[in-house]
Structures are given as structure tokens and as C-alpha cells.
Amino acid sequence: MHYAKKHFTNGWNGKWNVECEDNQERDQFDNENTAYLLGMSEGQLFCGARFIDARYPTMTDEIFYQYFNNISLPKDIPCCEITRLFLDKERRDEGNLRSLPASKALFLAMIMYCIKNGYPGMHAVTSRGMYAIFRQANWKVDMLQRGLSEKGEAVYYIFMPANQQVIEDIINKDKNSAWLRDTLSRLNNL
Template sequence: MSSFVEFLLLDYDELPSGFARELYQLRKKTFCERLDWKVDCINGLEKDRFDNENTTYLLGINEGHLLCGARFIEATQPTMIGEIFHEYFHNITLPTDIPCCEVSRLFLDKDRRDSGNLRGLPASKALFLAMIFYCMKKGYRGMYAVASRGMYAIFRRANWKIDVIQEGLSEKGEAIYYIFMPASESAIEDIISKDRASGWLREMCQQLSRL
């Protein structure tokens, strides 16, 4: 059994139907059932209008099963920050004069992680590193996102030195954060260096450098 996570980058039009269904099912499990977010779900799938030809998916696969993922959209295209999340903040916009992107629908299925061969390994950090490698490959200095208090805490525990641009309130009256997540070699080293599984993460980076 392999303890590694294989990461794939697929544009919306390249997403095989089997992967797509599994992705949208896991997103429903995460965002609708576990987090109780206000998301669009039809026929057991969580999918919205931002899942379109402008989208690139980062997918993490372990032992043939989808484990985690994230959704990227370039800042010059319609994004959740520009069309939905701006309602919960004061006058936020994505910069369009520099190369950057929005990342959303970030998830890791904890049941699959814990029931497989990744127990005790920092799979979430592997996902964060994959996100950074994607941005570096695209020439982005980082990515923008809206994060819940819980997600913000996870980023901080991972030693990812993100910038909080503005704090807002969700439709539930809960704190949310408009953040910038830098993508650089120093960000990679910050995440890896103090982790007791740093050797495993450095081996993951060898794979990620080929994304």
C-alpha cells in the first residue's frame, strides 16, 4: 500500500465523468452535510455555476480513490469572491492587474484519510503544498480565498503565513476571512520544516514539482 497522495490538475472539460461524480459527492459530504454551508446540491452532488470551462481542479488520489481537492479560477474570470462573497465584506475585489487566482471548495475527506494508510501523516499539508506548486507553475505570487474561522486556524497551524485582508460575517453571523495565501519556496519551507513528517512532505514535493 502506498502512503503517497498523487495529485492531478484537470481542467473542467478534461474531468472524467467518474472523477466528476466522486468529486461532487465528496463536496456535498463536506460542505453540505458536515459544514452545513448554503450550497447548491442536486441528486446527491454539490456543484455550482463556477464549475465551468474557466475552472481547474486539483485532485489528490490515494489508492485509487479521491481524497482531497481544490478549485482554481483565474482572477480575470467570474469568481465567488467577485459575485457572492463580496456581500459579506466591505468593497472587496480580486486584483486583475497581476497574475493571481481564487481558490475555493477546498476539502479533505477525513474518513478516507483515517481508514486508509495515511493515518498520522499530514495529508492536509500535502494538499496545501500542491496548491502552492500549482500557483508557482502558473506564475502566480499566490491565491485569494474566503475562509471560515476553522479553516483559517488550520492554515495557521500549518505555519502557512497567510495575510488576512479583511474580516466579515457569513450569512450565519459567523466570522469569515478574506485572505491572501502566498505561493513561494519560502512558504513551502515554512510548512514543511517544523513538521515531524517533514521527510514524507519533502518526498511529496518531488512529485509535486512535476505537476
């Protein structure tokens, strides 16, 4: 698996209302202040995430706030928002990652991105399902507030810490911990 920081848009809509152009998501937050983390396997993109520093306009402050009671990203500490988090299960399964914890590898890459950029973690608004996936991965995320989306579905404003202890928690409880450690070693060299 290889991760790269590039500009990227994708056609995965999840459950959010997203504008698409030529079958690709794109919004006002896709700009020079945005970093993209992309996961590739056998030349195929299969996962990714979008990071925006809280010093710039974010979805939390300009869109997602309406689903909650008075939320805003911290401006007085290093902080980032993560959006467009995706894992294409079909591409993962077609490649050589079917039996491996690809989502945990993505999570490790996200954590390493934060550590290398001086963020103690990342904020996100997630669905109930994504919140459960983080918890199942043994990532002790903090649920800051529960809200309702425009579709009346539960959404969660969360903080996902990024530090060495979180990395160990994610790796140690996985039967493929050796593969995850090897992936982590490669991420450290990026």
C-alpha cells in the same frame, strides 16, 4: 498520494450555503475556466481544491463580497481564487495517511499549482476553523478582511502566498518533513 487536475464536484457542504444536485455541489463557477486539484490515495479521492483565475467570474466578486466591506480580487496582476477546499478525514484515516500530514501535502500541491501557473498566491474566503488550520500549518497567510457570513459566523478574506519560502516554512516544522519533501518531489514532476 497522487494529485491530478480534473473536473470534479463533491458532496461536502462545509458551512457554506451551496446548491447540490444528485448529492454533488455544482454552481455557475464550475466551467471550462475552472481547474481542480484532487488528492488520491489508494484509489480513493480524499482531498481537493478548485481554482479560478481572477480574469473570470469568481465567488469572491459575485457572492462573497456581500460578507465584507468592498472586496474584489485584483485584476491588474496574476491572481486566482481558491474554493471548494476539502479534506475527507474519514477517507484519509481509512487509507495509509492516518498519521501523515495530508492537509500539508494538499497545501503544498496548491502552492505548486500557483507557482507553475505564475500566481504569487491565491485568495480565499474561509471560516475561522480553516483560517486556523492554515496558520497551524505554518503558512503565513495574510488576513485582508474579516466579515460575517449569511449565518452570522466569522469569515475571513485571505491571501495565501505561494513561493519557495512558504514551502520551506510548512515542511521544516513538521515531524514528517521527509515524507512532505518526497511528496513535494512528486508534485514537481507533475
